[in-house]
Amino acid sequence: MALQSLDIKQRSATTTPSPQARQTVEIAKLIDVSACIGCKACTAACIEWNDIRGDVGNCVGVYDNPVDLSADAWTVMRFTETEQNNKLEWLIRKDGCMHCADPGCLKACPAPGAIIQYSNGIVDFHQENCIGCGYCVTGCPFNVPRMSQKDNKAYKCTLCSDRVAVNQAPACAKACPTGAIQFGAKEDMKDYAEKRIADLKERGYDKAGLYDPQGVGGTHVMYVLHHADQPKLYAGLPDDPSISPLVSLWKGAAKPLATLALAGVALGSLFHYVTKGPNEVSKEIEDEIEREDERQLREEAK
């Protein structure tokens, strides 16, 4: 069972009530994009700590290597060149799981205990319970989880839950040479962000601000952005992310029914996955969810 320091708040596809007796401080990682130099020390630390090694890829004409998130790359740097107010800017954003307070992945997941949320805010995947349906991929508004080609299970950043459990900062935060990654209580991180935002405003970034999107209940990975009015500038960070209403609906209103029905869907999806491969599965599953939802809506309407 979980460590005392990692009380579970939510568990996918589970109705058993969560422990309530202890109070846990909510934590957060703050990524100050204005202090990040894109050195990828965080990426290296992540690969090392989590013992994942992807393939040596190719240069695809930009600095982004690894090119995308994968089961072997839980964080990647995304480099964007843009001109703002007649000034060239090279925006470098560390991408990875945002550890949403209201996690779409967990909501969408039909496998009991495959995705859990700790009371400190970390959203963790427990691969031994994952059935490989890929619903989390669809459910995530940030396009984060990735299916492994090796075991057909979903992987993503754990916010170093193993380190945090023993009072250590995540490996990326520890490795970052410029202090662009800060880690601590979410409240403290917000205070720190405020200082950074004031500094940026003083330097002429009028729209500097904190990215802690309320559409997903806030996140436990937050960004300080120079252009908080345009998150999209940062390699397509969603302006206003939210969980697909359909996911909410079938996990919310129709919960008991959905659980039953989903087991069937999941099996079907797995079949799809095995025969068609991971790349096409998302769309398929999405369609299936939609069909399922429509069916449920119709039934409810009756």
Add this chain to the structure above:
Amino acid sequence: MTNHWVDIKNADLVFVMGGNPAEAHPCGFKWVIEAKKQRKARLVVVDPRFNRTASVADYYAPIRSGSDIAFLSGVINYLLSKDKIHHEYVKHYTNASFLIDERFALEDGLFSGYNAEKRSYDKESWKYQFDKDGYARVDETLQDPNCVFQIMKKHYARYTPEVVTRVTGTPTDAFLKVCEYIAETAAPNKTMTNLYALGWTEHSVGAQNIRSMAIIQLLLGNMGMAGGGINALRGHSNVQGITDQCLYSDALPGYLGAPLDADIDRKTYLEKRTPKAMRPNQMNFPQNFPKWWTSLMKAWYGKEATPENDFCYDWLPKRDLSYDVLNMFDRMYQGKMSGFVCQGFNPLASVANKKKVGDALAKLKYLVIMDPLVTETSEFWKNHGEVNPADPASIQTEVFRLPVAFFAEESGTCTNSGRVVRWHWKAVDGPGESKGDAEIMAHLYQTLKHMYAKEGGAFPDPILKLSWPYRIADEPSPEELLMEISGKALTDLHDPKDATKLQVKGGDQLASFGFLRDDGSTACGNWIYSGAWSQAGNLTLRRDSSDPSGLGQTLNWGFAWPVNRRILYNRASADLAGKPWDASRTVLKWTGSAWGGNDIPDMRPNAAPEEGVMPFIMNPEGVARLFARDLMADGPLPEHYEPFESPLETNPMHPKNTKAKSNPVSRIFKGDLEVFGTAKDFPYVATTYRLTEHFHFWTQHSKINAILQPEHFVEIGEELAREKGIKAGDKVKVRSNRGYIKAVAVVTKRIKALDVDGRKVHTVGIPITSGFVGRTKPGFLTNTLTPAVGDANTHTPEYKAFLVNIEKV
């Protein structure tokens, strides 16, 4: 660095030009971010590319690679003409008031005394005027037309903003904006730190690039100040250490000039290198040269070195010419060398013109490689296809590979850019048969000694009589070596002023170079490290990070050379009376009886301000040199010269004088001249640089680094890409007159075409990512393209500005 890494946090302005610290020094760069966060410092970057450092800068200005002197001269003109200088500082702490020989002149790009045939200067007319007592003449009003200040005004007036833009391609408004940022730090309580690296040194005018910045920092009064200085960011964790030990042919440890053929005996040698004070009351610290040199000889030859045999002066090699890498490889290329020991060095990938290097190595009888990893050089003979099309059958060179231990597999010290020497401990044993460098060298020495003893030889003494006091002859320990470098008393030392007073007991480690003697009673392997291991023990072991001043001086952290001083020239951080220019950042102050504050004084500790002892104690003038008199090969003031491969036909500063197009005194070897390209065939300016993801040619062997940066690429601007039909991700071929490479194209907004002297100049950026061995995708070596011509003073090759063409493959 004149200052140190942590001190960057004290700056008001961080000015980065000729370097890219966010890319190449991400860990040290934390102090730049700290300055921004804590002091609201501004970060300004001038570079041919909008780079990783620029990505977090407050202001960025582009520049054509190879035109830095024009830019910096424009800044100097701005400061002088707008009177944005620190007057007191300039007047008292620099040679602004010194009078120069009346014959000194700059005519059409050439300084007085030029000899075109020898490509060198007769520097007689660059010297000071001296009075009858032998002191330099000065005019404290700074009005005399021959005083340095007036000469500079005239020299720099030519570098107007319009001229700067024409030569550098930097838009005038951007240039002026940078000037404004810099000029603000002329205020006595404002400082600018300058961070530079190979972006300044690797030019045929490299040393003068740095001189230009030194002039700016002196005019602004930023030398000796916390948050100021000229800060060279060194590339390797211990490259400062090897520089200090002077593993070069032109210097002995501690930057002591090595003897030349003309220095026929010790007396001649010492006299030439021991200057007389040029102004009254000055410390003229290099007057101690004989003590440093004699103590070095005692460390090397022990009791064999005696006054009678000139302390073995005759055993030192005497140079006939410079033996820098370009010269070395040229000689090898000419077949004049039979063997080469290559220790921690990958010349096939790093010396200019790969083809020439490969051909040179093929002429050796034997090549010894000492390296922890497989290097390209060790496989120069092997056919790796297009990236190394060697023909093993035609190469007779015998190659020995000796695996050596990595830094973490050995104990010892590393010296960082800030001159801080720190001990580190061995973490694990090296794999297999690998051995430490010192062990291999010791074994080699023992074998040679044995052979000399048995078989004799032409000149056995320097080998046979070398002092070798180590407990295990085949394995000198790092502790023994550091103690030897630091120095000890060989006999009891008595106070020179009072012979009854015992200063140091014979056999004791010395506390500093202040105790060194020239009579053979002290031994010291490197005077500037003296005191690193005193009677108090190994000071490089210290790890006390307490920082009472809050300035990051941490005097009990490791040992900084010299004498644990953290900021060089720190006496200049206070006014003539000894009051700090900025009390909130006090480095040094006069307490009434002695110098105190937050650093080891760069001054005689009891020199009262009234004595008029000036802060630049290593100069016989006592003050800093705006005008370098006869000390530089290519002029007492920097002048803009074009790179040897330039997109322009002439030097826009001197369009009529072909002799002044490029550095008129840079050395050019026959054969290298023939392979210079012209803008007609190679219209684009190329520049080379490192990437964060890789450290030289090591990390290409590490899978994680290979994942982060897998493959060689070149960067071009969007406009050039359009013209050439190149898209991001395309494979391209880049050619210079020396060869070609193929790599992936990165098309970017971050490199812009510049308007230079009426024409459009495109830049092609070529990183040094990896080579053809290791885990990264096998690729071409960047130095296939680079020209073998270097700076006139240091002979550092011009890797940062040359010509190429590019096409899609």
